[in-house]
Amino acid sequence: MKTLRLNSNDRAVLLGSCFFEKLPAAASSAILDDVVVSTHEEHDILFGQGEALDQVFLVLSGLVRLYRLGKDGREADIAVFPKGELFGESAMFLGNRATANAQAIETTMLARIDSRRLRKLAEQTPEIADALMQLLCRHAQMAEDCLAEDRLLTAPQRVASYILGNCPDGITNFSFRLPFQKNVLAGKLGLAPEALSRAFSALRRSGVTVKGRVIEIHDRQALERF
Amino acid sequence: MKTLRLNSNDRAVLLGSCFFEKLPAAASSAILDDVVVSTHEEHDILFGQGEALDQVFLVLSGLVRLYRLGKDGREADIAVFPKGELFGESAMFLGNRATANAQAIETTMLARIDSRRLRKLAEQTPEIADALMQLLCRHAQMAEDCLAEDRLLTAPQRVASYILGNCPDGITNFSFRLPFQKNVLAGKLGLAPEALSRAFSALRRSGVTVKGRVIEIHDRQALERF
DNA sequence: CGGGCAATTGAAGCTCGTCAACCTTAGTGG
DNA sequence: CCACTAAGGTTGACGAGCTTCAATTGCCCG
Incomplete structure (x- = not known):
């Protein structure tokens, strides 16, 4: 894993993503102020279940898989995040501990946002809080959709x-x-x-x-x- | 279904619930200002998938089931909410449309909170926004837990x-x-x-x-x- | 005591996971 | 240009696990 600064292309991806899209420019740049970029090879583990996690991630390019491990080593995918998706946000509200594993499925670039700072910004900026709530809601829906489909469909x-x-x-x-x-x-x-x-x-x-x-x-x- | 005003016992349940617990008193009473209470018999449908929904619910007593319907009429439970749980909050961020059905499993009393007003209060009060985010997060986790267990465990x-x-x-x-x-x-x-x-x-x-x-x-x- | 509903048990069938073999494609090196 | 390899994908056979249907038991409340 290499870490870099944010270039202009990355910035464009970030601002065009679902999360930042509707934010006022001031709010966006406040968040992007101290963003770090990291690159990962296919199969790299980004974080593991139970680990401390004080960042939120946005996929700049590539693909990330969120999954849990069973006792026997089997894996169950929770979600797959393509370019433009924000993930890892739930640790922010659950004691900064990851509740799942994350792995790069392809060569992947991530933007890393400090979660403590993001949470502070959300307190000060209603638009950010709102965007976060919509994100959480969307992710909850995704999980519920999966659950319902698993149980209802062949x-x-x-x-x-x-x-x-x-x-x-x-x-x-x-x-x-x-x-x-x-x-x-x-x-x-x-x-x-x-x-x-x-x-x-x-x-x-x-x-x-x-x-x-x-x-x-x-x-x-x-x-x-x- | 009968609708009533909030009595002192209901108020105690509300304030002791997971959602209100950590809120400052001022924020709580702002929300509770125009809460309505409704009672439901076992098997009553509270709302249906796709219906307009401009309220958020808190279980004062009884038990509520959230589920989706398959094409063939089969049902898949998404969640079960006991006394003190808040539900229906995701419609607030998804165009005020219910994404699942809700049914009373027992004789149930619900507190109904206007979602538009709650959202406005969340904009003005960071503590409320934070409580909402934690709630959404918890619900997302519950769904993810279910999904993982379904896929990993017998x-x-x-x-x-x-x-x-x-x-x-x-x-x-x-x-x-x-x-x-x-x-x-x-x-x-x-x-x-x-x-x-x-x-x-x-x-x-x-x-x-x-x-x-x-x-x-x-x-x-x-x-x-x- | 008996009616009605929840819960249990049995038997049969279906779906999906697992293991193994095979096929296909792309990449590699002679 | 072709043989070789490796990895992803497909197919077949089989078994485990769950659903479904049906019959039975257990239990609560009249």
Whole structure:
């Protein structure tokens, strides 16, 4: 891991991210004042469950996976964060201890924000507090969505749901590229890689073709009915 | 559903709840200024997924279940809120739309707080904003915990984990009473009632006895190893 | 004592995880 | 240009774990 200062490109990514987007410029630059940038290789562990954690992270490039470990060493993914996502914010309110592990899935650049300072800024600036609440809310929703899908849907249905989530409304014919390896998608959906493979096979009958990372939907209706 | 004003007992429950506990008195009474109380029978639906929702709820007595519906009518529990818990707060930040259904599991009294007003108060009062962030964080964690347990643990392990969560540290012999029907516990753990039953059977061999709603642990170590 | 509901138990079926083998692709070096 | 390798992905076979349905037991409150 190397640490750097913030360059202008990084700054653009930060300001364009979901969290900073709606903040007034003054608030943003107050936060960005002492941001540090770090780079990580694929498979690098960013922090581990239970460790002290006094920073909040924003993905400048690459991909980060949040997961927990079972007693037997098995891993369960909680979330996957692409470029522009802020994560690690919950430690801020839970005694500065990480509640999960974080790992870089690809070569990744992170912006690191001091959480104590951010919290102080949130006290002084209602807009920042509001942005934080929206972020927490979004993350809570993501987890609840996952939980509900895990409990209500079968593997092919979860995959169908993921595909539909990437397909604009009112279009029957559509194609898009997975933003990561199938491996990662499987983890995100709570499936073994083999199960994901079989799910794709099952969806072929409903007009889904998969070539490498490219997914084509030929009949949106059929997917929705699945 | 009947609606009432706030009496002194309700007020005590509110002020003693996790959310209000740490708030300065001025902030609390500002919020409680226009609180309304409503009563509900067992099985009453409090609100439904997708409905407009401009209130936040606090359980004064009884029990509330948050759940989502699958296409086939099956239900997946997201959370169960006992007395003193605040819920429905996420709608505040997501366009005032409920993202799940809520149902009274028992005869229940709710305090209803206008969410627009609460949000305004949060802007003006950093302590309220902070309490909200902690609440959101706790709820996010609860969902993540559930998700991780669902994915990492078998049914008996999840039940063991639930029992251990109700058993103070450093004690080998312990007994407590379930705060709700086994039915509800099954839902909370993402199990069919039959599966919960079988899980209890399996745990008998590890020193857990169940009589009605009373659970006895005779060997904490054995449970932890499970 | 009996009705009704929760809880338990049994049997059957389905979904998914696991293990192993195989295929495909890309990258490497002769 | 082609053989070789390595890693991701796919397929098959099998078993574990949970759901479902059905029947039974246990329990509370009339």
